[in-house]
Amino acid sequence: MSIELAVSTVIFALRPAVAGEEAVEQAVDRMVLSIPLVRRTREPFNGRWALPGGWADEAESLADTAARKLFETTELSPAYLEQLYAFGDLERSPFGRVVSVVYWALVREEQAQLAAEGVNVRWFAADDLPELAFDHNRIIEYALWRLRNKLEYSRIAHAFLGETFTLSELRQVHEVVLCKPLDPANFRRQVEASPGIVPTDQHVTGGRHRPPRLYRYDTSVELADNGPLANRT
């Protein structure tokens, strides 16, 4: 026997809450931080939901395998894919010893709408998951922690937004990811004190009397600074 290597991906998107979802009650503006999962159709854990992924491929980089498996199951191609962690606990799989290198990705709502969905692929509210296959609940718990943490000190929220956005759109991303309402005045002060977010000369077009100003991220800063690993590996 030996150690088998697998690759999985946690994909986050902000999606409109679906009526009937428990999380709808708490949903800020009826958007929910969501994750696509794939239903297993064989043992072990036949019938349970799991992260998209599969065995590592000898002829492919880990990130390429993550992206390919993701596309094969969900038809998603996220622009942003980062390594999260290698999970290697002894008892995490009844297959034998399996180490999973897990990636995480963020996609915009428009992209998320293009994702394949069907009887074996479905979006779940990230904070309201059933019992998943393997240790995938724990992996998602860690990914959620990283996402919420990183929101504080990087411009990662950008991955959920367009090139320009209003302060209330940015605040909504923070509210949905953090699962709590934020005070608009405090939020504005924090953003205005942050060097990474800059006001543009543009305003939202439309017939409003005082159209809100559009902001953008300072793109001289990396989306999430990965230093010497900025190129996909």
Next chain:
Amino acid sequence: MSIELAVSTVIFALRPAVAGEEAVEQAVDRMVLSIPLVRRTREPFNGRWALPGGWADEAESLADTAARKLFETTELSPAYLEQLYAFGDLERSPFGRVVSVVYWALVREEQAQLAAEGVNVRWFAADDLPELAFDHNRIIEYALWRLRNKLEYSRIAHAFLGETFTLSELRQVHEVVLCKPLDPANFRRQVEASPGIVPTDQHVTGGRHRPPRLYRYDTSVELADNGPLANRT
């Protein structure tokens, strides 16, 4: 053929600069950020220096393998061992396809002094390395970047210090890790504004007229917040 899994560790310590080391010229207070390396005694890369490590063991967690290999080669048992990254580029080893899960650790000077040293184990200045085996130069470059980055937003410097320390000892850690002198007055202001570092009622003992005050880290904050993965995996 298949994919082999290896585990390696980058260990950082602040050590007194050794006369003759090129880095001595720039050394702040003659301390140098240092890394122990192991000389390979077989092909590939026979004779080159490499990170301590070896093949993953089916019956052992990745972190346990990292710690064991580290002890076997250097006799070091760092209190702090964290996963850095899984390196999986296609061409990184002439062994065939090898994925290395790399850990990193920080040790105090007293511990570093206990490390085995000999013809096949030696400390190197982290910024003045020879050409290493495999992609280990690149791995260390990434570990250095993470260490320098993390110094800014976590209490990771603690791992290089005792329970209490003076502001000039803390500044020295920052200076040696960042490889640049820092203005003492600015540094004091930054530390005093930081909630994670708190003054104690104690001062350095000895015959000085105005003995400097001792500080400590607020231990209600994790050394480096790893969220749900705070326990070793």
